[in-house]
Amino acid sequence: MNMTELKEVKANLTSELAYVLKQATSEYPSGTAVSKESTQILCNTIEALFIHGLKAAFFLKKQRSSKYPEPNFWPFVCKYTHKAVLDQIAASNQIKTEVGKSRAWIRILLNENVMDNYLVVLSRDTSTLSKFYEKWAFLRDAERVNILSDYMKGLTRLTLEAPVNSYLLNTWTPTPLILSGLMSGKPARCESYFHIHNFFFVVYLYFLELVSIYSHPSMLNEGSMSLSVLDQVNSSLVSYPVQESSSLSCGANQVAIFLELDIYLSDEVLIEMLTVIPHEKGLDFQSFRCPSCRKSIGPTFASYSKCSFDEKYYCVDCFDGAGESVIPSRLIHNWDKRSRRVCKNNMIFIESIRDKAVLRIDRINPQLYEHSHALNTVKFLREKLSLSATYLLTCRKSVAEDLESRLWPKDYLYRDIHLYSFSDLLTVLSGHMESHINHLLNFTIKHIQRCLLCAQKGFICEICSSSQVIYPFQLEITTRCLxxxxxxHKNCVGQNRCPKCIRRERYSQQRPIFASHCLLFDMD
Incomplete structure (x- = not known):
């Protein structure tokens, strides 16, 4: 790039940021958080500012499978980052790469409205800036950094909710690379937002998102992509065509405003996608096109393969490098643990939601407990853990924090014994879940037995009057009145009613009689 082009890129970055902030502030009077679309564009623009002018030494070595440059400014920003932010990034189990850490870092600072503070600190350290950035970089332009800082101060009154812990943040998307001048093309930016009310259209947009991540925008003709017939999961058909002349026709670049990596699907959508067993409907239902890249497939066109996740046919390119996976819906309904071939995009989707706990077995398929001995055993152990954890949570603060740290981020293991993520079900299959919960149970029970506070919260069976202290988590020998x-003791109570409840009932019946006697004495 010559100097004129470099100045033009910086000017475009400044104007893009001004545009995004204008859009965001115009939304705020509604009293809600900044829209997800505006938040995504803002994240793209801030990413581009930190990428612009980064020295070549801080670009990751390009992998054969990677289509884009991989700038890495994490070594620079981590030097100035507060420990709490570093801990939050380290605790994000979906973030695996330094690119992911960089992108998560930007989203955390924007969510907490502290980006302007960091910009002031970064811009003052000119010696470190010169080691990481070229002389013409945006962050080394004092005038533009001051403008940027002023813009960021305007964000402090806004509420942003950018997703931080997303598997798909680990790689770059085209828009920030285009804005920073590393790639040619047009950045994603819709002048008017989609107003989507169709549940299944949202799902379809999500699958388009997975395509956009691996498809360079410049390779697609803007406005030429049409959204074909959408398969309504498990039943009917929803058609939502977008023509070139349509007001919704933002093209592949603009559709990326929704599609650039962050997952916004609600739990209801995820549950629907993970629990409905798909049925094969044939190539004619797909209009003989690959659902991902829209390439023509069929006997007279290109070869194809069937994806077991959605039972649709995909072209060979979309299946290259595809792996195998247990299909969530088949596992949940049939306890079918056989691995099947899945296309690349669906594999990315499965990986991105595998740790999201949205599956309640007691509501989706309670009969699964009877069918699977392993799952029923885990349910029994989780019930014991839930009862024993109550003791530790009401013990000293340090003990409660120790337990929570051992369980985090899966505290639902004791809070909701029927709640699972897809990865949890896989660990039930492998036996790791059972051993993990047994390990936690050993910890909680040993503490209760040794702790003077917890040990005194036991019970004495009033039926047999045994001096042995019993606890509710001893499910093998005890029972608890609901x-x-x-x-x-189970053997003591048998089929009889709870003695304490009988006493309470008798006392409640006697209270009116006792009250009437007291009234007569008062009258005398």
Whole structure:
């Protein structure tokens, strides 16, 4: 690039940021957080500012499978980052690369409205800036950094909710690279937002997102992509065509405003996608086109393969490098643990949501407990863990924090014993879940036995009057009344009613008689 082009890129970055902030501030009076679309464009623009002028030494070595340059400014920004932010990034189990850390870092600072503070600190350290950035870089232009800082101060009154822990943040998308001048093309930016009310159209946009990540925008003719017939999961058909003349026709570049990596699907959508067993409907249903790249496929066109996740046919290119996976819906309904071939985009989707706990077995398929001995055993152990964890959570603060740190981020293991993620079900299959919960149980039970505070919260079976202290988590030998929560030996209570509940009932019946006697005495 010559000097004129470099100045033009910086000017474009400044104007893009001004445009994004104008859009964001115009939305704020509604009283809600900044829209996801505006938040995504803002993240893209800030990423481009930190990429612009980064020295070649800080570009990751390009992998054969990578289509884009891989600038890495994490070694620079981590030097100035607060420990709490570093801990939050380290705790994000979906973030695996330094590119992912860089992108997560930007989103955390924007969410917490502290980006302007960091910009002031970074811009003052000119010696470190010169080691990481070229002389013509945006961050080394004092005048533009001051403008940027002023813009960031305007963000402090806005509420942003940019997703941080996303598997798909680990690689770059085209827009920030285009804005920073590393690639040619047109950045994603819709002048008017989609107003989507169709549940399944949102799902389709999500799958388009996975395509956009691996498809260079300059390779697609703007406005030429049409959205074909959309398969309504498990039943009917929803058609939502977008023509070139349509007001919704933002082209592949503009559609990326929704599609650039962050997953915004609600739990209801995810549950629907993970629990409905798909049915093969044939090539004619797909209009003889690959659902991902829209390439013509069929006997007289290109060869194809069937993806077991959605039972649709994909072209060979979209299947290259594809792996195998257990299909979530078949596992949940049939306990079918056989691995099947899945196309690249669907594999990325499965990986991105594998740790999201949205599957409630008691609501989706409660009969699965009877069918699977391993799952039923885990349910039994989780119930014991739930009861024993209650003791530690009401013990000293340090003990409660220790337990929570051992369980984090899967505290639902004891809070909701029927809740699972897809990865949890896989660990049930492998036996790791059972051993993990047994390990946690050993920790909680040993503490209760040794702790003076917790040990005194046991029960004495009032039926047999045994001096042995019993606890509700001893499910093998005890039972607990669901009304008053008293604990008895299983053998003692048998089919009889809870003695404490009987006493309470008798007392409640006697209270009116006792009250009437008191009233008579008062009258005398």
């Amino acid at each position: 009304e008053c929560f008293s604990v008895y």
